[in-house]
Amino acid sequence: MQHPVDLTQLPEGARKVLGGPAPLKMMAARGMAPLPPVAMMCALYGLAWSDEPGLRDAAAKTLLGLPEAVVGSALAAPDFPAAVLDDFVTRAAGNRAYVERVVRHPNASGETIARLARAGDEALSEIIAQNEQRLLTSPEVIEALYMNPATRMSTSDRIVEFAARNGLKVNIPGFEQIAAALKQQVIPPPSVEPAERDTAFVQAMVESEQFSLDDIEEDEDGSVRVKEGARKAEKKLEDMNVTEKIRTAMLGTALQRSLLVRSTNRLVAAAVLDSPKIGDDEVIKIAGSRAVSDDILRRISSRGAWLRLYEVKFNLVSNPKTPVGESMKLIVHLRESDMKRVAASKNVAGAVRAAAMNHLKKRK
Numbered sequence: 001m002q003h004p005v006d007l008t009q010l011p012e013g014a015r016k017v018l019g020g021p022a023p024l025k026m027m028a029a030r031g032m033a034p035l036p037p038v039a040m041m042c043a044l045y046g047l048a049w050s051d052e053p054g055l056r057d058a059a060a061k062t063l064l065g066l067p068e069a070v071v072g073s074a075l076a077a078p079d080f081p082a083a084v085l086d087d088f089v090t091r092a093a094g095n096r097a098y099v100e101r102v103v104r105h106p107n108a109s110g111e112t113i114a115r116l117a118r119a120g121d122e123a124l125s126e127i128i129a130q131n132e133q134r135l136l137t138s139p140e141v142i143e144a145l146y147m148n149p150a151t152r153m154s155t156s157d158r159i160v161e162f163a164a165r166n167g168l169k170v171n172i173p174g175f176e177q178i179a180a181a182l183k184q185q186v187i188p189p190p191s192v193e194p195a196e197r198d199t200a201f202v203q204a205m206v207e208s209e210q211f212s213l214d215d216i217e218e219d220e221d222g223s224v225r226v227k228e229g230a231r232k233a234e235k236k237l238e239d240m241n242v243t244e245k246i247r248t249a250m251l252g253t254a255l256q257r258s259l260l261v262r263s264t265n266r267l268v269a270a271a272v273l274d275s276p277k278i279g280d281d282e283v284i285k286i287a288g289s290r291a292v293s294d295d296i297l298r299r300i301s302s303r304g305a306w307l308r309l310y311e312v313k314f315n316l317v318s319n320p321k322t323p324v325g326e327s328m329k330l331i332v333h334l335r336e337s338d339m340k341r342v343a344a345s346k347n348v349a350g351a352v353r354a355a356a357m358n359h360l361k362k363r364k
Helices: 012-018 022-029 037-048 053-064 068-075 082-091 096-104 110-119 122-129 132-137 139-146 153-165 175-182 196-208 228-238 242-251 254-260 266-273 280-287 294-301 310-318 324-333 336-344 350-363
Strands: 216-218 224-226
Touching (some): 012 022, 012 037, 022 037, 022 053, 037 053, 037 082, 082 096, 096 110, 096 122, 110 122, 110 132, 110 139, 122 139, 122 153, 132 153, 139 153, 153 175, 153 196, 153 242, 175 242, 175 266, 196 228, 196 242, 196 254, 216 254, 242 254, 242 266, 254 266, 254 280, 266 294, 280 310, 294 310, 294 324, 310 324, 310 336
Antiparallel strands (some): 216 224
C-alpha cells in the first residue's frame, strides 16, 4: 500500500496538524497535541512519513508508545482510515493484540489482510479465515492463507471450497481441480482445536525437513529407492488424501516434492512444478528422471526459465521418456561432446539419435 495516504482521507484534526506550522507538528509528533484518538493516530501516521528526520523519528516513537486505551479507542472507530491501519499494523507487528484488532477491523484493506495472512501463525490464520465477508470481497486473502504453511490443512480445504462455491477467481495453481477433488472429500467444520489430519499434516512437514534429495535414488530403469530413514516420510505422504498431497507438493520439502512428482495423479505431480519453493537442483533431477510422466517432462521443456539451465536441456534430451518433439527442439543446444553421447545412446528414440548425428555432421 502506498504511504502516506492522501490528506483528504484523514480526519480534520489530523489535516490541521499536518498542514500546520513546524512547532505544532513537533508538538503532535511528541504526543502533546490535544487531539482525539483517531486524529492523534492519523496525525502521527502522517508525521512518521515526514521528510524531516526529527519529526519522522519522534512520531514513529510516539505512535508505538501510545497508551493502550488511546489505541483501543481509535481502532474501535469503524471509519478509521485503511492506509493508517496498514501502516500501524506493520509498525506494531510485535503486539499481537493490536494485530488482531486490525485483522478484525472492517475498514482494513484486502491488501493488508492478505499480507498478514501470508505470514501469520495458525491462530491468526484461523481468525482471518473465519471472516467470510472478507474472503468474498478480497479473494487474495484466500490465496495468501492457502500458501501459508501455518494455515491448517482443513482450513485451506474449507476456504478453497468456499471460493469455488461462491464463484470467486482465486490465483491458486490447479484451483479448479483442487475444488473438484474436494467434492469427493469430507471437509470438517471450523473448530477451536486442529483436527487429527491437521496435526498429521504438520508432522509430515516437520519430519521431512531432516531429509534431502540424496535420500532418494533412482536406477536407470526408473526404479526408485528411498533410504531407510526417509521411508517414514514416504509413508506419511501415502496416507494423505489428494488435496493434502497437492498442498504438500507446493509447500513441502524437496524430499516430499521429489516423491510427489512421481505420483500417478497428474494434478499432484503437476503441483510440484508450481511450487514457489522448487529449486534448480530439483528441476535438473526431475528432467532426468525416468519415473516421472511424459507430461511432467513436457511441462519442464515449456518453461524458459528452466531451459536456461544446460543440465535441464541435456537431461531432457537424454531421457527416453521425454516426448520426441521436445527433445528435437533442444538437441541443437547441446555441446558437441554431449551430442555424441546422445547419438551413441541406445536409450533415446531412434529419431533423436539420428538428429544428433545430423547435427554433428553439420558442425563438422
